[in-house]
Amino acid sequence: MAEEIKHQYDESKIKTLSSLEHIRLRPGMYIGRMGDGSSPNDGIYVLLKEIIDNSVDEYIMGIGRRIDVKLDGDEASVRDYGRGIPLGKVIDCVSLMNTGGKYNDDVFQFSVGLNGVGTKAVNALSEKFTVVSVREGKYRSATFKSGSITGEKNGTTEEKNGTLVSFIPDPQLFPKYTFKVEYIEKRLWMYAFLNSGLSLYLNGKRFYSQNGLKDLIDSEVGEERIYDIVHYKEKTMEFAFCHTTNYGENYFSFVNGQYTNDGGTHLSAFREGLLKAVNEFSGKNYEPSDVRDGIVGAIAIKLKDPIFESQTKNKLGNTDIRGWIVGEVKNAITAYLHRNREEAELILQKVVRNEQLRKEIQAVKKQSKENAKKMSLKIPKLKDCKRHLGDKGRRGEELGENTMIFLTEGQSAAGSMVSCRDVYTQAIFSLKGKPLNCYGEKIDKVYQNEELYYIMQTLNIEDDVEKLRYAKVVISTDSDVDGLHIRNLLITFFLTYFEQIVLAGHLYVLETPLFRVRNKKETIYCYDERERDKAVQKLGGSNKGAEITRFKGLGEISPSEFGQFIGENIRLLNVSVDHMRGVSDMLEFYMGKNTPDRKDHIINNLV
Numbered sequence: 001m002a003e004e005i006k007h008q009y010d011e012s013k014i015k016t017l018s019s020l021e022h023i024r025l026r027p028g029m030y031i032g033r034m035g036d037g038s039s040p041n042d043g044i045y046v047l048l049k050e051i052i053d054n055s056v057d058e059y060i061m062g063i064g065r066r067i068d069v070k071l072d073g074d075e076a077s078v079r080d081y082g083r084g085i086p087l088g089k090v091i092d093c094v095s096l097m098n099t100g101g102k103y104n105d106d107v108f109q110f111s112v113g114l115n116g117v118g119t120k121a122v123n124a125l126s127e128k129f130t131v132v133s134v135r136e137g138k139y140r141s142a143t144f145k146s147g148s149i150t151g152e153k154n155g156t157t158e159e160k161n162g163t164l165v166s167f168i169p170d171p172q173l174f175p176k177y178t179f180k181v182e183y184i185e186k187r188l189w190m191y192a193f194l195n196s197g198l199s200l201y202l203n204g205k206r207f208y209s210q211n212g213l214k215d216l217i218d219s220e221v222g223e224e225r226i227y228d229i230v231h232y233k234e235k236t237m238e239f240a241f242c243h244t245t246n247y248g249e250n251y252f253s254f255v256n257g258q259y260t261n262d263g264g265t266h267l268s269a270f271r272e273g274l275l276k277a278v279n280e281f282s283g284k285n286y287e288p289s290d291v292r293d294g295i296v297g298a299i300a301i302k303l304k305d306p307i308f309e310s311q312t313k314n315k316l317g318n319t320d321i322r323g324w325i326v327g328e329v330k331n332a333i334t335a336y337l338h339r340n341r342e343e344a345e346l347i348l349q350k351v352v353r354n355e356q357l358r359k360e361i362q363a364v365k366k367q368s369k370e371n372a373k374k375m376s377l378k379i380p381k382l383k384d385c386k387r388h389l390g391d392k393g394r395r396g397e398e399l400g401e402n403t404m405i406f407l408t409e410g411q412s413a414a415g416s417m418v419s420c421r422d423v424y425t426q427a428i429f430s431l432k433g434k435p436l437n438c439y440g441e442k443i444d445k446v447y448q449n450e451e452l453y454y455i456m457q458t459l460n461i462e463d464d465v466e467k468l469r470y471a472k473v474v475i476s477t478d479s480d481v482d483g484l485h486i487r488n489l490l491i492t493f494f495l496t497y498f499e500q501i502v503l504a505g506h507l508y509v510l511e512t513p514l515f516r517v518r519n520k521k522e523t524i525y526c527y528d529e530r531e532r533d534k535a536v537q538k539l540g541g542s543n544k545g546a547e548i549t550r551f552k553g554l555g556e557i558s559p560s561e562f563g564q565f566i567g568e569n570i571r572l573l574n575v576s577v578d579h580m581r582g583v584s585d586m587l588e589f590y591m592g593k594n595t596p597d598r599k600d601h602i603i604n605n606l607v
Contacts, residue, residue: 034173038178043125051078056195058083066199071179075166132164213240216298227343232333247293266299270299275291309398361447383414385423403471409482417554468501502575512527512554532548
């Protein structure tokens with residue numbers, strides 16, 4: 001009878017949560033992942049971004065040329081010099097869902113935050129949240145704790161108009177978090193490049209760009225460019241590009257200041273417009289890869305009603321804008337080529353070299369595909385999953401956003417993963433051995449290498465990186481010397497020939513436990529010595545039966561144990577670079593043939 005009452009389902013079991021209570025209960029719905037600040041995509045940076053976005057929107061509307069961002073321990077604050085929130089609506093704008101000025105085109109014409117959620121989410125997920133608005137010599141302030149108001153003030157002031165927001169992320173939701181300054185600096189540089197003339201300061205350090213996306217491309221390529229950067233800007237579109245001697249295509253695309261790391265309609269239209277311009281100017285019919293291989297480009301557009309293909313806003317879905325962008329890009333680049341004959345000649349020389357290389361590679365790829373067909377039955381390297389990036393459900397929802405492929409070291413590790421993986425979203429590719437160190441190798445040799453060619457085929461990137469089949473490419477190797485070497489070889493492969501996978505945030509490294517600490521009642525898995533020592537202490541010490549196991553390789557972890565490490569609590573480290581400029585020098589030092597220099601570096605820095 002007691003059990004029946006316990007599971008009774010009636011009116012008393014129905015709950016209605018306030019908007020901010022719902023945010024705290026399901027924070028992932030509003031800010032994605034939580035995290036501890038070790039990844040640039042962790043929630044604490046999303047909270048800061050939401051506040052800065054509002055300040056940038058003021059600048060876009062022509063008010064306020066400065067934004068001050070400050071970090072003081074666990075607290076972050078953002079002060080702008082825009083119009084300030086209307087004093088009578090200060091509390092509503094930071095605590096009531098679907099309340100804000102972004103719904104009014106007369107007030108905010110181009111904004112990403114169109115749902116009135118951002119600031120409310122920051123408020124709800126903060127241990128302490130303070131907002132101050134100043135308008136025409138008057139101010140109003142309010143403080144909150146976990147979304148509940150704790151005090152408010154108003155009065156007169158000599159401060160300049162604008163809004164100040166400060167917050168401390170709730171440690172209950174973001175345990176052991178730390179703001180990494182380098183991640184915030186990278187974001188502020190992006191804001192500066194997208195809003196030329198705006199000064200942003202982080203604890204007094206200025207982030208400013210005079211030439212917008214041209215400065216962005218310059219920061220990426222440096223002296224590696226073959227010709228001067230092509231730059232075009234008007235009210236609702238800006239783009240810049242140049243070619244380098246590197247392989248592949250690298251792009252940065254933005255909508256209303258939002259970085260769309262997976263591109264979308266605006267990026268594909270830009271690429272098409274570029275192709276049409278070069279073909280029209282040259283009177284030839286070059287292949288897309290001939291025109292675009294080696295290019296580094298950026299495009300930013302402003303839309304009143306952006307439609308994104310996912311909750312994270314990383315891919316634009318508006319189809320009606322394609323014609324406008326293709327036409328404007330084609331006309332602008334064609335006009336540039338006619339006006340700048342020397343740069344036009346350098347571009348066409350690069351295109352011709354690309355064409356020659358493509359024809360050489362085609363013969364190699366044809367032979368590689370024939371070899372792959374012969375070998376595929378003998379080497380079952382891939383255990384695929386049922387969903388892939390770009391798959392749609394019946395209602396048009398994205399099914400492949402959580403898909404991942406593990407590039408594993410050896411059959412034993414692959415066997416453990418295969419038996420406990422999610423067959424819908426997790427694929428396994430087993431490496432046969434150490435891949436080729438492809439740094440400094442010509443691309444035709446990479447296509448001839450069986451292991452690397454299988455990886456390209458598996459990821460579906462041999463012809464176009466945009467066709468990537470998985471949202472996450474996860475390198476899963478042992479933590480010993482050989483495993484770390486394989487990891488470096490794979491990262492070198494992607495950075496050298498498929499940089500866009502890294503720049504778009506698709507490449508990861510799987511963290512697996514180094515230790516298991518257990519007694520008869522409890523088992524704890526630890527990822528470093530500090531966690532191990534803490535677990536031993538928790539279980540009463542080694543003299544009271546705490547058993548410590550050191551995992552030497554992934555294959556030692558049984559399938560029953562492995563499931564939890566690639567399940568809901570999976571730990572992934574994103575492989576990211578601040579910019580591609582300098583990556584070549586880094587790879588040359590660590591993966592090149594400068595053995596004496598590298599040996600001296602290791603000896604001098606060995607811990």
